Structure formats: C-alpha cells, structure tokens
Amino acid sequence: MPVSRTERLLNLLIALLNTRYGLGRGDLREKVYHDTSGNDVAFGRMFERDKNDLRRMGFEVETLTDTGWAEDDSTTTRYRIGKDSNRLPEVQFGPEEWTVLLLASQLWERAALGTAARSAVRKLQSSGSLAAVELPAGVQPRIKPAGQAFDDLVAAMHARHPVAFTYLAGSTGREELRTIEPWGLGSRFGQWYLMGYDRARQAPRHFRLSRFTSAVTTLDKDTYTPPPGFNIREELDTLPELPLRTAVVRVRKGRLLALRRRAADGKGVPPAPAEETDDGGYDTLGLPFRDPEVLAEEIASYGPDAVAVAPGELVAAVRRRLRAAAEFSASPKPRYEFPGAGAGARSTGKGTSEDQLQRMLQLVPFLVHNQGLRIEEVASHFGISRRQLESDLHILICSGLPGGYPDDLLDIQWEDGRVYISQDLDLTRPVRFTVEEASALLTGVETLRGLPGVAGGGALEAVALKLSAAAGEEGRRAAALSGPPVTPVTPAAADMHGTVRDAIAGGRQLRLTYLSPQRDSLTVRDVDPVRLYSQDDVWYFEAYCHLVQGTRNFRLDRVQELEPNGREVSATVPAAGGSPDRLFTPNNGDTTVTVQLTRQGRGLAEDYYAERVAELPDGGMVVDIRFGNTAWLPMFVAQHGGTARILAPDELGDAARHWIADALAKYDG
Known part of the structure; x- marks a missing residue:
C-alpha cells in the first residue's frame, strides 16, 4: 500500500536529519520512496518538489558532492539536513512575558497570519511547559486585515513575487492596472497601505487598499529583491494624514440618528451647510470625512436612506459600489455543492500535507516535554479533533529511519487515554520560525504597545528582543509588516x-x-x-x-x-473563562444565510465565521453564515459593492436587490 505524502515527507526529513555524510538519490529512492518504477524523470521531479517543501518549512537541504564531480551527477551527489541549522533556539519566558505572547498571537483572528501566530506560539511551547499566566480580565484585542487582498499581498511579499491589481487613482479618478513589487504592508490613520516599487512608473509608491478595485494577482514566475533595511513603520510615519473635508449628504427624515449626530459633532471641519428641509422628505447634512472611499462604503450601505450630493468623487464612489452590487446580485446563480457533514465544512482553507507535517513536527517535542497528557488535552492544545490527532499519531509511529528496524521508528503509545513517547529520533526541538510566524508574532507584540491592562515591567520590550533573537533573518524581514494601534482612540x-x-x-x-x-x-x-x-x-x-x-x-x-x-452580575451570565477564539457567539435563534463571495470578497467568510464552504471555479466561494439579525443584510450587500450577494433564503436576496435598486434610483433618476 503506498504511503501518504505526509508520511513520505516525514520519512525523508528523518532520513536527511540522521545522516552525517548524506544520502544519495539511489539510497533515498530505494529506502525512503520505495520506488521501483524505473522512471528516473518522474522520481527526480517528485524529489525536487519534496526538497522545496522541506525548505519552505525551514529545513535547509544541503547538497554534497565529491571533489571533482558535478552537482548534476546523481551517482555522486548526496543530501542531508544539519541538525542545528533548522532548529529554533531555546528561549525562556516569564509569566508576564507569556501574557504578552498569548495576547500578541490572538491579535490575528483570521487568515494566514492567524494560523502562523498560533503555530509560532506552539513552537515556543513545544520546548517546555507553558508558564502559568493570567490574561487581562476579558480583554481580547484583534487586528482586522483588509480582506482577501491582505492575505494575497502578505503571501506575495514573503515569497518576493510581484503583484498586479487595478487601482482607483486619487489624482485622476480612473482605474489603472498596476504591477508592484511589494516591499511592505502597514496600517495608518485607520487605513491599510501597500508600499512598493511601481514598475510602470519606475519609482516607489504607496497604495491604499481601500482603493483596490480588483482581486490581487500574484506573478509567481517572477521575483524581486526589496531594498535592504526597509522598514514599513518608518515609511508610514512620513505619510501625511488626508485633510479633513465636508461631504454633503441627503438623509431621509427620521432615519440614521448616528449619522446625524456625527454631522452635528464634527469639529475642526469647514463650515457645513445648515440642515434644511428637502421637498423629497430628506434633510441635507454636512459630514466630516477624510477618505471618500471609506465614506462611500458607509453611505452605500444606507441604501435609499442616504444620498451623497458632494463632492463629485464621493458621489461617483457610492454609485460605483451600488452598481457593482446590483450587477452581481442580478447575475446567474452558480452551481455549487457543500461538502458532506463528515468533511469538516467550516474551514475556508484546504489542509495540506505540509500543514499536517508542520503540526506533527510540533507534536513530537511537545509530547517529549509533556509526557502522559490526556489525548483530549493534546488535541485541544493543537486545535484539532481527537480523530485528527490519532491520524497524526498513526503516521508518526509508522515513520522513521530507512532501515525500518524497531529502534529506527518513532515510538509513541497512547494507553488509558494518555500519550507517551519513548523514541523521538532527535525531533525534540521545534523548527525555526517561518517568515510568516516571525512577522505575525513580532508585529503583534509591537501592536500591543499602549494597550491598557497589558503586563508592564518591560515585558513587551523583553519579549520583542527575545523573539527577534530567536527569529534571526526571518525576524528582520518582519519589518515589512506593521499593524494598526489597538488603543482606544479618544x-x-x-x-x-x-x-x-x-x-x-x-x-x-x-x-x-x-x-x-x-x-x-x-x-x-x-x-x-x-x-x-x-x-x-x-x-x-x-x-x-x-x-x-x-x-x-x-x-x-x-x-x-x-x-x-x-x-x-446576575447568576445567569456565563463566566468569560478567558478569551474565546471567536469574537461573535452564535445563538439558537440565528438565521442561516447562503452567501456568494467573489475572489476579492473571500475574506468575509472568515470575518463572519462561515459554517459551510463550497469553492467555485473562479476563485470565489459559496458559504453558509449564521446571522442573528437579518434586517441589516441589504446594508451588508450594498456595503461590499459587488463582492457579496445573498443566494438564500430567497426573500432576503430579493430584499437586498430592491434596497440597492431603490438606492441607485436616487442617483440615476
């Protein structure tokens, strides 16, 4: 029976870690791959893919050749992995420092950096027991990335691939195709900015993600080198905040009290037009704003209850969003099929062999330092089910050195519901941080500065220094990412x-x-x-x-x-019990709504905790989301301007379409 790809990668890793002089392709093909097909080309391609996968996980695969022989001579070339070159240095944290670490890892609630942050903390925990920590009572700060574009840009930036997207230029008001070498991504003034080299203009530029009008395309066959020492925080500090301006908006009488209060409380704003009665049942307000795209998103969500009058760029931005929402809502429904009940429907990402292998490489040192833990505790620590954990353990106990003798295999037992490991094959230290892991933790620690209730006594500075030293080169590359402040703004x-x-x-x-x-x-x-x-x-x-x-x-x-x-507090209130993983808790009375998302809007599936996911051929998806209040769903569709629409229930989809049509009529007559 052929072994799984995960097991093959694990066996290859153990073999390359446990050889001093290296192993040739012939030995690996016979003893690790058990390949007797005779097809050298197919084996060569498989071996190269596996080496690249191990390198992405942080293992440097060395190529050794005898003197006088070329590297492309498969009969004299050998491979190995140095036992120390890939390992995370030992680092110890005190209780206050662990508090900072856990808060920093929880900042990235969703998306790729959320997974990376949790993985990084598990690596730190794998070399010893977690110190007793006390998180600030009920405090759970989070960073909200700017949709799918954020994930795509971070991945391209770390892999050093250029990206392409259409952008609404502030100077011309036209959509333009941009090809950018992404150097850094950060948040300022409540906005996410991309900074990089614009190939068409042959100069560095910055771009607000709120002005992206298409999904991000990664040019993965091309690479670039960022300038040495680039620091996104320093670059963003040079950006001036957009000037405060006044928008003229007509608001339906008796509606949008919050918007009216904002208009009345605007300070430092140029004189606003006095509120006056409009024959159409609307009042005219002056609203303070800085970014027309941000205000347009809000005004569009109010549908026919609010109509932008000036400036022209705001009016155009609202109309563009409403038209895109109307066109998407009117397009033919896609064919889709949700996975079966046993398929683990909630996740919006696909688990891979690399994901499973990285988890198992954290599992072995964790078990070494935590002998006899109950199997449910181990599964909970890694955020997986008992069934998934047992699948990992079954692969581990079948993996080992090429000889296959009893002492050459990992030896793990789980008896009476407790897990023990007696043969670890030198996998007792976790793998060094990836760039994503270092960025997620270091950016998180920096973001916590100034947060009320965070451990003091220099804990933040100490954690930042220890993490930077442990992360090495990957830590230095974390300077390409900067999060927003999470302190209360007033x-x-x-x-x-x-x-x-x-x-x-x-x-x-x-x-x-x-x-x-x-x-x-x-x-x-x-x-x-x-x-x-x-x-x-x-x-x-x-x-x-x-x-x-x-x-x-x-x-x-x-x-x-x-x-x-x-x-x-009354006895009926559940205790907080620490910070849960989710920001919003579903209730029994919630309505399940089927929503279609474009590729550009995929991030909404994580934002709203989609419970079922069906992938679409164009990169979009259909998701089931639970909503406690469905009355605001037309606002949800209008706000996201052509990246989300309601497929079911039909009456909710119809309500959204009528809402958007009524709003468009205010602009198009």
Whole structure:
C-alpha cells in the first residue's frame, strides 16, 4: 500500500536529519520512496518538489558532492539536513512575558497570519511547559486585515513575487492596472497601505487598499529583491494624514440618528451647510470625512436612506459600489455543492500535507516535554479533533529511519487515554520560525504597545528582543509588516475601556445609554459585561443585556453614558473563562444565510465565521453564515459593492436587490 505524502515527507526529513555524510538519490529512492518504477524523470521531479517543501518549512537541504564531480551527477551527489541549522533556539519566558505572547498571537483572528501566530506560539511551547499566566480580565484585542487582498499581498511579499491589481487613482479618478513589487504592508490613520516599487512608473509608491478595485494577482514566475533595511513603520510615519473635508449628504427624515449626530459633532471641519428641509422628505447634512472611499462604503450601505450630493468623487464612489452590487446580485446563480457533514465544512482553507507535517513536527517535542497528557488535552492544545490527532499519531509511529528496524521508528503509545513517547529520533526541538510566524508574532507584540491592562515591567520590550533573537533573518524581514494601534482612540473611549475592564474584573453590572444605528434610537440598559474585544482601534464589549434578556455586543464609540449601577452580575451570565477564539457567539435563534463571495470578497467568510464552504471555479466561494439579525443584510450587500450577494433564503436576496435598486434610483433618476 503506498504511503501518504505526509508520511513520505516525514520519512525523508528523518532520513536527511540522521545522516552525517548524506544520502544519495539511489539510497533515498530505494529506502525512503520505495520506488521501483524505473522512471528516473518522474522520481527526480517528485524529489525536487519534496526538497522545496522541506525548505519552505525551514529545513535547509544541503547538497554534497565529491571533489571533482558535478552537482548534476546523481551517482555522486548526496543530501542531508544539519541538525542545528533548522532548529529554533531555546528561549525562556516569564509569566508576564507569556501574557504578552498569548495576547500578541490572538491579535490575528483570521487568515494566514492567524494560523502562523498560533503555530509560532506552539513552537515556543513545544520546548517546555507553558508558564502559568493570567490574561487581562476579558480583554481580547484583534487586528482586522483588509480582506482577501491582505492575505494575497502578505503571501506575495514573503515569497518576493510581484503583484498586479487595478487601482482607483486619487489624482485622476480612473482605474489603472498596476504591477508592484511589494516591499511592505502597514496600517495608518485607520487605513491599510501597500508600499512598493511601481514598475510602470519606475519609482516607489504607496497604495491604499481601500482603493483596490480588483482581486490581487500574484506573478509567481517572477521575483524581486526589496531594498535592504526597509522598514514599513518608518515609511508610514512620513505619510501625511488626508485633510479633513465636508461631504454633503441627503438623509431621509427620521432615519440614521448616528449619522446625524456625527454631522452635528464634527469639529475642526469647514463650515457645513445648515440642515434644511428637502421637498423629497430628506434633510441635507454636512459630514466630516477624510477618505471618500471609506465614506462611500458607509453611505452605500444606507441604501435609499442616504444620498451623497458632494463632492463629485464621493458621489461617483457610492454609485460605483451600488452598481457593482446590483450587477452581481442580478447575475446567474452558480452551481455549487457543500461538502458532506463528515468533511469538516467550516474551514475556508484546504489542509495540506505540509500543514499536517508542520503540526506533527510540533507534536513530537511537545509530547517529549509533556509526557502522559490526556489525548483530549493534546488535541485541544493543537486545535484539532481527537480523530485528527490519532491520524497524526498513526503516521508518526509508522515513520522513521530507512532501515525500518524497531529502534529506527518513532515510538509513541497512547494507553488509558494518555500519550507517551519513548523514541523521538532527535525531533525534540521545534523548527525555526517561518517568515510568516516571525512577522505575525513580532508585529503583534509591537501592536500591543499602549494597550491598557497589558503586563508592564518591560515585558513587551523583553519579549520583542527575545523573539527577534530567536527569529534571526526571518525576524528582520518582519519589518515589512506593521499593524494598526489597538488603543482606544479618544480619552472618553479610554475612560469607558477602563470602566468596562474594572466591571468585568469585579463582577459588577453597568448602566449605559446606547445609540443603536439599526434601530435609530437611544436606549438605556443594565448589562452584565463579559469581555472587551476590538477590531483594530474600534472597541466593543460583550454583555448580557437585561433589557432584551440576551447576550449583545456594544461598540464603545456608540455608548453615550456609562457607569456602574451598584449591583453584582446576575447568576445567569456565563463566566468569560478567558478569551474565546471567536469574537461573535452564535445563538439558537440565528438565521442561516447562503452567501456568494467573489475572489476579492473571500475574506468575509472568515470575518463572519462561515459554517459551510463550497469553492467555485473562479476563485470565489459559496458559504453558509449564521446571522442573528437579518434586517441589516441589504446594508451588508450594498456595503461590499459587488463582492457579496445573498443566494438564500430567497426573500432576503430579493430584499437586498430592491434596497440597492431603490438606492441607485436616487442617483440615476
């Protein structure tokens, strides 16, 4: 029976790690691959692919040749992996430093960097037991990457491939195709920026991701070299913030209270037109704004309740989004099929042999240092099911040195529900960080600076220094990524943050006056706070609301008044129990909605915790998402401007189409 690709890669790795003089292709082909086909070309291609896969995982495969012989002579060329060249240096952290590490790893909730951050922490944990840590009570900051474009740009940047995309130029207002060598990606002023070399203009340029009008295409057959010492934080510090301007927007009478308050509270804004009655049942407001694309996304989501009047670039941006949403919603429905119930439907990414092998290489040192753990604890630590863990263990116990003798195999037992390892074949130290892992952790640590409630005493600086030393060259390349600040942006928000944090820690109720955009109303509520969490610098808190007798999420910047009410939290409220993996918790009364996403909108599947995923040939996908309130779904479709539409239930799809058509009629007559 042929072995799986994962098992083949693992056996090749063990063989190359445990040879001093190297192994030739003939030995590897016979003893590791067990290939008797006689097809040298096919074997050569397979071997080269496997070597490249091992290199991507951090293993340097050395090529050795005898003096006087060429490297392309397969009879005299040997291969090996140095035992120390690929290993993560030993590094120790104290309890406060572990607090910083865990918070930093949780920042990247979704996407590739989320997986990389969790992998990096498991590598650090694999060389010893996790120190007893106490995370700040209920505090869970998160970074919200800018959709699928963010993932594509990070992958291309780390692999050093150029990218191509269409971009709405601020100077001309026209969409233009750009081919860029991506040097760095970072967040400033609430926006994500790409900085790199524009090949057409033959000069460095920066690009706001909010102005991308197409998916990112990676030119994977081409490579580039970034300038030495490039630091995205230093480059972004030189960017001026966009000037504050005034937009003229017509707002339906009696609607959009939150927007009206923003218009009334605008400070440092050029004089806005006075509110006046419009014959069509609308009021005219002046709104402060900096980026027309950001404001256009919001105005488009309000559909016919808000109509942009000026400036012209804002009007054009809203109309463009609405038209794209209308065209996508009216296009033919795709053919799709969700995976079966046993296929693990939730994940939006495909598990690979490399993913499984990397997990197993973390599993072996973890078991060495944590003998006798219950199998459920091990599975939970790695975020997999018991069935997946047992599949990994079965592959491990069948893997080892080419001889195949009992002492040449990994020896792992799980008896009475506990796991033990007695033969590790020198896999006791985790593999060094990949570029993605180093970037995720180091960027996360830097982002935590200034966050209230984070461990002090120089823990942040100590963790940054230790991680940089352990990461080596991969750590230096982390300077190409910079996250947004996660600190509350105003003194009032900082005060509320502290009030909620203290109430969570002390188990006390709060009374708040809350502005609900969906209801267009102010309500007074008594709540039992459970946890604080953020998306970039926008902070929310989850609480049990006694007004609606259920769990709700409240944005701090929509809280008008907040104070303790003198009562303890009720016994019906579940304890926070640390920070959960998900920001939003599904409820029994949620509605399951089938949504189609384009390739550009794929990131929404992770943002909204898609429960089933069906891939489409064009790179898009169809997903099932649970929503607690479906009344705002037309706003959801309009906001995302042609990257998302509702397929089912039909009445929700129809409501979104009518909403968008009514909005377009305000612009197109």
